[in-house]
Amino acid sequence: DQQVKQNSPSLSVQEGRISILNCDYTNSMFDYFLWYKKYPAEGPTFLISISSIKDKNEDGRFTVFLNKSAKHLSLHIVPSQPGDSAVYFCAASVASGAGSYQLTFGKGTKLSVIP
């Protein structure tokens, strides 16, 4: 069963407008949430993260909101730019018993920003 869900496989937004990507999770033990961005033929690159004890984290045009009671997070991109067109993965982190931490990923949302 998927512990991290991104229910929208794709999203199209006009350049300059806001992009909102959503993510839901089921495991209340997750302690950090991360967003990764992936261009074709490249590996995922880290974008922004949020601790489970926070409800908002902002970095330039990117803001992540966490609603812990709803087990929901969202990534806002304002303003959207054509270079933001990529697949966005939501990931959740939990410490493993082995002393490291593990990520559980969603299936990703493909964002297309239309000039």
Add this chain to the structure above:
Amino acid sequence: DAMVIQNPRYQVTQFGKPVTLSCSQTLNHNVMYWYQQKSSQAPKLLFHYYDKDFNNEADTPDNFQSRRPNTSFCFLDIRSPGLGDAAMYLCATGEVRRANQPQHFGDGTRLSIL
């Protein structure tokens, strides 16, 4: 630039013929991870090394093995690839006990099975 490098980028092998994928890192991270990603699916963790300690995920098939001869290198061995093993394989590195520090990914190896 410090980075995670995967070789080769594309690998074609025959059904049942062993194949090895390679990953190297210059980040000096304690932990190295291997993920499998099939088309339109989430990357799925296969196993990871914390220094020399190997940690297998419960549902990773026995067909998949890994070696980490030193801090910089990690290998994924598929002993008898089946058609269902065709996928993108991603290597990542991370720091121990640093949940707020992101994993760093290589660009992946796309494996095809004939």
